Amino acid sequence: MSVTEQQARHTASDQAEPLVRLRGVTKRFDRTVALQRVDLDIRRGEIVVLLGLSGSGKSTLLRHLDGLERPTAGSVSVLGDEVPALGQRALRRLRARVGFVFQQFELVPSLTVLENVLTGSLAGVRGPRLGILGYGRTLKLKALGHLDRVGLLERAYQRADTLSGGQQQRVAIARALMQDPEILLADEPVASLDPESSEQVMALIREIAIDRGLTVVCSLHQVDLALSWGDRIVGLRHGEVVLDTTTDGLSKTEVMEIYGRVATSTRELQAIAVELETDELLGDPDDDLRGLLGVEERVGEDELPDDPEWEFDADVDGREPDELRRPGRTR
Numbered sequence: 412m413s414v415t416e417q418q419a420r421h422t423a424s425d426q427a428e429p430l431v432r433l434r435g436v437t438k439r440f441d442r443t444v445a446l447q448r449v450d451l452d453i454r455r456g457e458i459v460v461l462l463g464l465s466g467s468g469k470s471t472l473l474r475h476l477d478g479l480e481r482p483t484a485g486s487v488s489v490l491g492d493e494v495p496a497l498g499q500r501a502l503r504r505l506r507a508r509v510g511f512v513f514q515q516f517e518l519v520p521s522l523t524v525l526e527n528v529l530t531g532s533l534a535g536v537r538g539p540r541l542g543i544l545g546y547g548r549t550l551k552l553k554a555l556g557h558l559d560r561v562g563l564l565e566r567a568y569q570r571a572d573t574l575s576g577g578q579q580q581r582v583a584i585a586r587a588l589m590q591d592p593e594i595l596l597a598d599e600p601v602a603s604l605d606p607e608s609s610e611q612v613m614a615l616i617r618e619i620a621i622d623r624g625l626t627v628v629c630s631l632h633q634v635d636l637a638l639s640w641g642d643r644i645v646g647l648r649h650g651e652v653v654l655d656t657t658t659d660g661l662s663k664t665e666v667m668e669i670y671g672r673v674a675t676s677t678r679e680l681q682a683i684a685v686e687l688e689t690d691e692l693l694g695d696p697d698d699d700l701r702g703l704l705g706v707e708e709r710v711g712e713d714e715l716p717d718d719p720e721w722e723f724d725a726d727v728d729g730r731e732p733d734e735l736r737r738p739g740r741t742r
């Protein structure tokens with residue numbers, strides 16, 4: 412995106428009232444604090460990327476915007492509605508204005524592509540639909556138009572499970588468009604895709620958002636994609652916002668430095684490097700890492716690996732991304 416385009420979009424969005432406003436949002440699940448005192452304003456037309464490690468609270472934040480979670484404390488306002496206060500009917504009306512795209516696409520595999528897209532028109536509508544015959548001509552033409560927009564018109568009558576991952580995510584985007592949403596939420600929409608498909612899907616989301624003046628809030632863990640396809644990056648760590656900046660002129664190293672500054676140990680830096688898919692932090696841990704991020708004073712010598720054969724356990728799925736392991740050592 413050109414700097415001029417980004418400036419024009421920011422100027423327009425700066426003048427508008429925020430579409431999304433979070434104030435002091437804390438969310439606890441039993442003893443886990445998923446979000447901590449989050450304040451966030453998102454204005455119409457912004458394309459915001461939520462960036463952070465696994466377990467940092469990205470999905471939880473997105474789910475609050477759609478009323479799928481209620482905050483333990485604080486307020487969540489979306490499109491002028493105080494979301495946690497909405498009853499079921501009002502929530503359905505809000506959800507009809509907010510599209511949601513998920514990591515695993517959530518298509519019905521045995522239905523055709525067109526039928527899957529048509530189900531997007533059911534947001535806010537009650538009652539079952541009986542296959543494709545249950546939808547009127549106008550809706551079918553609209554669905555076909557969206558399939559054309561995402562480049563899959565010729566696949567309309569194919570079963571959804573015969574498509575590639577990238578194609579399925581494009582179908583999910585077409586389905587979300589059936590609602591004519593004002594806000595599009597996307598939870599790790601490219602996490603299951605290869606790099607090329609990821610680029611294509613993110614490019615498509617951005618193009619559609621700009622065409623339609625959509626506001627997008629998208630969680631990602633790849634810094635490169637966040638920088639290429641977002642206007643603004645909101646970085647989360649342990650449920651707190653630790654970074655909130657436009658992508659204008661921002662470099663990957665700067666993003667990593669900010670994450671580095673909030674990391675409390677070398678182990679966490681390594682986890683950040685692995686999860687954010689950068690090798691910039693994975694040089695010689697004794698030199699490059701500490702030098703780049705200036706962490707010596709904070710972490711102390713005893714936390715740094717003293718053996719060059721140490722190995723980082725990249726399996727951060729356990730949401731405690733803090734394990735250093737030497738070969739052969741059991742945890």
Ligand SMILES: Nc1ncnc2c1ncn2[C@@H]1O[C@H](COP(=O)(O)OP(=O)(O)OP(=O)(O)O)[C@@H](O)[C@H]1O
Nearest residue numbers: 440443445463464465466467468469470471472730
């Ligand atoms: N329904 C739930 N019950 C209990 N704990 C939960 C629930 N949902 C989320 N959590 C916890 O809240 C924290 C934040 O989770 P969340 O899914 O929002 O993180 P995330 O950044 O989206 O992670 P990922 O990138 O892996 O999807 C994690 O510690 C998670 O285990």
